[in-house]
Amino acid sequence: MSDQVQSRPANVTGDEAPLTKSEKRALAKAAKAKAAAAKRRRQALAGAFAGLAVIAVIVIAFIALDNTGKDDPADNGVASDPGVSAPADPGAPGAQPPANAEFPPLPEGADPALGQKPVAAKGTGEVTKLTPTILIDGTGPAAQAGQQISVNYVGVTYADGKEFDSSWSRSEPFAFQLGVGQVIPGWDQGLVGAKVGSRIQLDIPAALAYGENPANGAxxxxxxxxxxxLGVQ
Structure with missing residues (x-):
């Protein structure tokens, strides 16, 4: 059935007869339905355009993300910020070697034995004073109080040789200022004069270490x- 309401037949005079109230309501209803259908079509078109716009934004975002980092100077090992200095020399005192660097960073001309973790065995006899023993005599400059010194170390309890600390387990040297109280007195005193490239055994009595019964877990x-x-500066 057509959604248009047909007009009434002409009367005997040839003029179109007036519409009844029911016919007027029918015409109004049909016009309203037609307008509603047109509105739905416009809304559908608007929704379709909005969907296309969202898809376009997503595509552009993916393209932008895909290009991020391409041709980045940092990918070639060059600092993108001119204010950022080049990586520190891994052999320099206090420098922490990058994750892919060879460990340990040995000083130039060092004995290759420094490339292997030493064995720190238990001691014998009583230690009444600080006792340094040179195991490998280095050829570099001697460390002085106040200098920054970089070392590898293994620490064990003297009585049973049980390891309690080691820079080797962290794969990074330990750096500190010598002779200013940043480490135990046995280190501050026992490493003064030690030459770069040396391996030194330090037997340290409790009074120059952490005491007999330290409360801090040491x-x-x-x-x-x-x-x-490994280095001094």
């Missing part, structure tokens, strides 16, 4: 350290 009693001197 090892008590006499301690033995084997220390490799």
């Amino acid at each position: 090892p008590g009693g006499t301690l033995r350290f084997v220390v490799d001197v």
Whole structure:
């Protein structure tokens, strides 16, 4: 059935007869339905255009993300910020080697034995004073109080040789300022004069280490350290 309401037949005079109230309501209803259908079509078109716009934004975002990092100077190892300095020399005192660097960073001309973790065995006898023992005599400059020194080390309890700390387990040297109290007195005193490239055994009585019964979880009693001197500055 057509959604248009047909007009009434002409009367005997040839003029179109007036519409009844029911016919007027029918015409109004049909016009309203037609307008509603047109509105729905416009809304559908608007929704379709909005969907296309969202898809376009997503595509552009993916393209932008895909291009991120391409041709980045940092990918070639060159700092993109001119204010950022080049990576530190891994052999320099206090420098922490990058994850892909060879460990340990040995000083030039060092004995290759410094490339292997030393064995720190338990001691014998009583240690009444600080006792440094040179295991490998280096040829570099001697460390002085106040200098920054970089070392590898293994620490064990003297009585049983049980390891309690080691820079080797972290795969990074330890750096500190010598002679200013940043480390135990046995280190501050025992490493003064140690030459770069040396491996030194330090037998340290409790009084120059952490004491007999430290409360902070540190090892008590006499301690033995084997220390490799990697650099001073």
